[in-house]
Amino acid sequence: MSPPYIYRWAGLLTTVGLIVGVAAVVLSDVRAPTVLATSQDPAIAAAAGELQGRQAEDAPARGVPGGARPAITASRLTVTSTTTERPTVALTFDDGPTPEYTPQVLELLAQYEAPATFCMVGNQAAAHPDLVQRVAARKNRLCDHTMTHDAGVGMYDPDLMSRQLDTSRTSLATAVDPAASVDYFRAPEGAWTPALDEVSARTGMRPLGWSVDTLDWSRPGVAAIVASVQQSVHPGAIILFHDGGGPREQTVEALRQLLPCLQDQGYAFTLPT
Template sequence: MRIPSHRSPSRHSLRYGLTALLAPVLIAGCGAAQGAIRPEPTPSTGAPTPSTVSPTAPTSPPSSATPTTSVALSAPPKPSPSKPASSASASRPPAPQPPPPLTPTSIVRGTASGGRTVALTFDDGPGPATGQILDLLTQYGARATFCQIGPQAAADPAMVRRILAEGHRLCDHTVHHPQPMHALSHDQQVYEISAAKDMIAKAGGAGTKVRWFRAPGGDFTAENQLIAAQCGLRPLGWSVDTRDWARPGAPAIVATVQRDLRPGGVVLLHDAGGDRSQTVAALKQLLPWLIAQGYSFDFPAV
């Protein structure tokens, strides 16, 4: 997920001069399209305002002309002694709580279906290895999510359309793959996310859906997660990092997945950003292994 050495952020730095002009329009576009998504306010702990307090009417003394009625009050029942908890129940640990529900800004790290499923995700494409990866996915009946760089999708719309035609899905991976993303201004981050989404959707053709946003290097912040949500995108993380971008060798990539994958996991791989022959070689081993282990292929949660 780091920028390969051939992709230097500095060579793109001049492009941000246009960002300052475009960002207000892009901010309005994301916000208007999806509705403003704001953090939930923290409840106030101060004294209630007068509008929330019901005034209490003063109590009038009883009139001597009004006869009083004597009411016999029965004694309250005596509480029955409570039974002491057994030692077994006292030592029993509390039941585990279910995980909190996802919010629009929550980072997804699991599959949509859960259970013995896996979501394969490929970053930085489309690139020279994308076609080979698609061939392998078709061979094994696997589905995957492709996190694309905006200009690369725009330069190869035929590949983007092939990805969609073969049943896979798309994710926004920014325009310039900036690292660290959090160092950009707010307007620049809006441009990176919203412009990439537009480029990918246009490359895919009418009706193309881009469902997720993955920050380069996993550099998620509350700020860019909120921007993504306002653009209708769910932040997408992972649970298994193969580090295939570093080209550790196909055996190392395979070993990482076999060691770290748990049911419902999201696996991070790359189909561009450098030589991905090791990733292709690893997939030739991983796909049949996943099927032999009883895994089915799913998409990340949305």
């Protein structure tokens, strides 16, 4: 072949190469906006920003606290979800209400937004309806503990037993206005009998026991009450305290120490189910 042919073919190949190259660049420019549009195309980015703004405005309407910015909303939802899965303990207080100790217990519970169950003696409730009202007003639960803390009630004739429970339950319920619901019964001194189980269930009250006994009624000292809880507490525990029936300053001080400890251990305070 003579040199002119070589130059001609070289020129042709170069031309074809340039055309292919330009075509590739043009095509890549056409595809590029499709892939990168969400972050680089100003118009689409503006539209996305507007959408985020609308989502933020929607947040309060969906009942999300604050709801100002989507990032914060998501964070709060996560915490709420975690909270519901936390281990729980139920605090219960027997033999009150008493003017000396029940208000102190309520004040401590309020600091930790902890609800509790108060197993009240009917005569105490009748003597201090203002305290029953304060207990009921804070989403605590009222529990029937008989009219006179009668540990022998489980041995009564079923009819008499039924009347006894109805009387104390009514005493608690009507101490507050509007009348409260009393759906639980706890036998004084834990003196359960099969008949008492049956009668309390028939009167519409669930028998309420406990799984951690602090023995605070025996006044063993604040450290002993605290230790009894720390050694025995477990997820789902029902802990027995007393806010009446005798001097309970040890109970109040133990509660002051236990509430932050239990909270630090990850426990949420709840009512027995």
